[in-house]
Amino acid sequence: MKDLDFPLFKTKIENSPEFDLTDAEQRMAYFELKAGSEIQKLKEYLKDGSFIAYLLGKKNSGKGTYAKMFAEIFGKDKIAHLSIGDMVRGVDKELEDPEKKEELISFLKENYRGFIPLEDIIESLESRSTTKLLPSELILALAKREISRLGGKSIFLDGFPRELDQVSYSLFFRDLVNYREDPDVMILIDIPETVIDARIKQRVICPLCNTSRSLTLLPTKKIEHENGVFHLICDSNDCEGARMVSKEGDEYGIDPIRERLAIDEGLLKKAFSLYGIPKVLLRNDVPIEKANELVNDYEITPEFVHELEGSVVKTTQKPWETVNDNGTPSYSLMPPPVVVSMIKQLVEALN
Ligand SMILES: [Zn+2]
Numbered sequence: 001m002k003d004l005d006f007p008l009f010k011t012k013i014e015n016s017p018e019f020d021l022t023d024a025e026q027r028m029a030y031f032e033l034k035a036g037s038e039i040q041k042l043k044e045y046l047k048d049g050s051f052i053a054y055l056l057g058k059k060n061s062g063k064g065t066y067a068k069m070f071a072e073i074f075g076k077d078k079i080a081h082l083s084i085g086d087m088v089r090g091v092d093k094e095l096e097d098p099e100k101k102e103e104l105i106s107f108l109k110e111n112y113r114g115f116i117p118l119e120d121i122i123e124s125l126e127s128r129s130t131t132k133l134l135p136s137e138l139i140l141a142l143a144k145r146e147i148s149r150l151g152g153k154s155i156f157l158d159g160f161p162r163e164l165d166q167v168s169y170s171l172f173f174r175d176l177v178n179y180r181e182d183p184d185v186m187i188l189i190d191i192p193e194t195v196i197d198a199r200i201k202q203r204v205i206c207p208l209c210n211t212s213r214s215l216t217l218l219p220t221k222k223i224e225h226e227n228g229v230f231h232l233i234c235d236s237n238d239c240e241g242a243r244m245v246s247k248e249g250d251e252y253g254i255d256p257i258r259e260r261l262a263i264d265e266g267l268l269k270k271a272f273s274l275y276g277i278p279k280v281l282l283r284n285d286v287p288i289e290k291a292n293e294l295v296n297d298y299e300i301t302p303e304f305v306h307e308l309e310g311s312v313v314k315t316t317q318k319p320w321e322t323v324n325d326n327g328t329p330s331y332s333l334m335p336p337p338v339v340v341s342m343i344k345q346l347v348e349a350l351n
Pocket residue numbers: 206207208209210211234235236239242
């Protein structure tokens with residue numbers, strides 16, 4: 001982040017075997033090697049303990065990816081990723097079904113307290129323009145319902161706080177949702193905007209199965225070339241060679257979301273300065289000059305370069321060089337080493 005770099009974290013092990021961190025099985029072996037004893041401790045803890053973690057990071061910082069990998073290690077029966085954005089979209093769907101709408105309204109009648117009449121909220125939900133912000137009091141009531149459905153799992157809460165005035169709510173969130181007396185922790189993610197920008201610009205999606213990939217950062221196995229443009233072919237057999245496509249607007253990268261990113265940065269900085277709640281600080285970038293000391297080569301995000309040789313597409317890879325928000329030449333880490341850092345810090349935070 002500008003003017004505020006999070007601490008660097010060492011995950012390097014001398015003579016480590018090479019891992020392909022995009023492969024689920026190899027990833028498990030990797031986690032075992034790098035954080036085996038901490039994973040054991042956490043598993044022990046999760047047998048009858050739980051926690052709430054507030055995930056704070058800029059849009060597209062990989063919050064969902066980290067939570068998913070964490071659940072991959074500790075089990076979906078123990079860990080839930082609760083995205084407030086997904087939750088609100090779910091509510092939109094409920095409103096289309098008369099029976100579910102009835103249930104929702106009766107729940108809110110009992111559980112919503114706030115400054116805007118419930119009728120107005122329902123009306124604005126039904127005619128929703130995506131830019132419209134829902135009051136924090138409503139988000140809290142809905143989150144409470146969602147959390148009671150999760151039956152005591154540990155929760156990664158993603159998308160709350162979303163605005164500066166919600167930070168204080170998050171300090172009392174545990175009490176507000178009647179959660180068990182289990183610890184809560186803030187997980188703050190620092191990621192260069194150049195990385196977010198490249199992720200958006202290079203992102204392509206399969207029109208059939210919606211799988212998301214990246215032309216230069218996470219390509220598929222098969223790549224086609226036509227009229228000077230390289231196309232990724234979806235890896236899934238079901239999609240029968242479908243070409244992945246980029247979404248309209250993605251070519252602008254972070255430009256359309258600069259305002260959102262600035263708010264997110266304000267949130268991160270405010271959360272960073274909070275007292276009394278444990279914080280886990282995750283950093284996505286590692287300065288190039290420190291990389292050799294801190295990380296193994298396979299933990300660095302590679303850049304894939306596609307070239308045409310005759311009529312065959314040839315792809316080579318090299319460490320992707322970028323700069324962080326303070327102008328330092330940096331590499332971007334693959335998600336697994338960041339998750340290793342998260343696991344180790346969580347063990348400390350939960351004691
Ligand atoms: Zn597909």
